[in-house]
Amino acid sequence: MKLLNIKSLLIVLYLLLANASIQAQNVNTDKLFAQFNDSVLRDTSFSDYDRKVIRRYRRWAHLIPTQGIFQTHGNMGVVSLGIGWDYGKREQWETHLLMGFIPKGNSDDPKITMTLKQTFIPWQIKTWKNLVVDPLTCGLYLNTVFGKDFWGSQPDRYPKSYYDFLSTRIRINVFLGQQISWNIPPKHRTNKRSISLFYEFSTCDLYLRSYITEKKVKLTDIVGLSIGAKIKFL
Numbered sequence: 001m002k003l004l005n006i007k008s009l010l011i012v013l014y015l016l017l018a019n020a021s022i023q024a025q026n027v028n029t030d031k032l033f034a035q036f037n038d039s040v041l042r043d044t045s046f047s048d049y050d051r052k053v054i055r056r057y058r059r060w061a062h063l064i065p066t067q068g069i070f071q072t073h074g075n076m077g078v079v080s081l082g083i084g085w086d087y088g089k090r091e092q093w094e095t096h097l098l099m100g101f102i103p104k105g106n107s108d109d110p111k112i113t114m115t116l117k118q119t120f121i122p123w124q125i126k127t128w129k130n131l132v133v134d135p136l137t138c139g140l141y142l143n144t145v146f147g148k149d150f151w152g153s154q155p156d157r158y159p160k161s162y163y164d165f166l167s168t169r170i171r172i173n174v175f176l177g178q179q180i181s182w183n184i185p186p187k188h189r190t191n192k193r194s195i196s197l198f199y200e201f202s203t204c205d206l207y208l209r210s211y212i213t214e215k216k217v218k219l220t221d222i223v224g225l226s227i228g229a230k231i232k233f234l
Contacts, residue, residue, distance in 0.1 A: 062087075066234040069096050074202050074226030075173055076100040076143055077113045086232070094119040102145070109147070117141035121179070134179040137198065141173050175202035175226075196230040 065083035072079055077100025084096035100113035119139040124132050177200030184192055207222035 071228030115143035193232040
């Protein structure tokens with residue numbers, strides 16, 4: 001049993017270490033792992049426990065971040081940095097977790113923000129050589145500001161239902177944008193797979209509420225521009 005456990009762990013360790021180089025060469029890792037899983041199931045030297053260990057490590061491997069992201073503004077702060085994951089048959093889905101910074105301004109102290117962002121990329125256009133254009137990126141994100149100046153439920157000092165279900169601690173944002181990416185040729189890859197530049201137009205629930213309820217508010221007053229960059233390393 002110990003020998004089989006060691007064998008399982010060595011195989012799993014190999015898969016985790018090889019995952020980066022496999023993806024860097026544009027190999028379909030899901031297909032590769034599926035083939036490996038079939039071979040494990042057919043291998044009579046593996047016990048049920050060994051197979052469970054391998055499956056468990058494979059699931060944990062999906063939690064390894066595949067990209068880093070830098071973004072400015074967008075109701076996240078002056079600058080934000082984070083990690084992300086891309087998935088789907090065409091890697092059309094992206095999830096990012098970012099930490100942002102708001103410098104000292106109207107408040108007494110600078111603030112830190114946290115954002116959970118979900119992006120959908122419907123289609124891609126391959127252009128010159130290794131350049132890829134995403135004509136449309138869209139999605140939503142939730143972000144919060146850490147600090148005692150922000151609240152989750154309406155304080156008593158405001159009229160009843162003034163803010164209703166809205167709070168100043170958590171904002172719901174929606175965005176539309178575009179992206180251009182350079183896929184680094186496999187022979188030139190070291191620790192990066194691709195580099196992307198993007199821009200987004202976004203707004204939040206509080207701004208939308210003001211636009212709907214107040215006639216003086218224009219669309220240009222509630223929409224902001226954000227720019228950023230992504231580096232895929234897996």
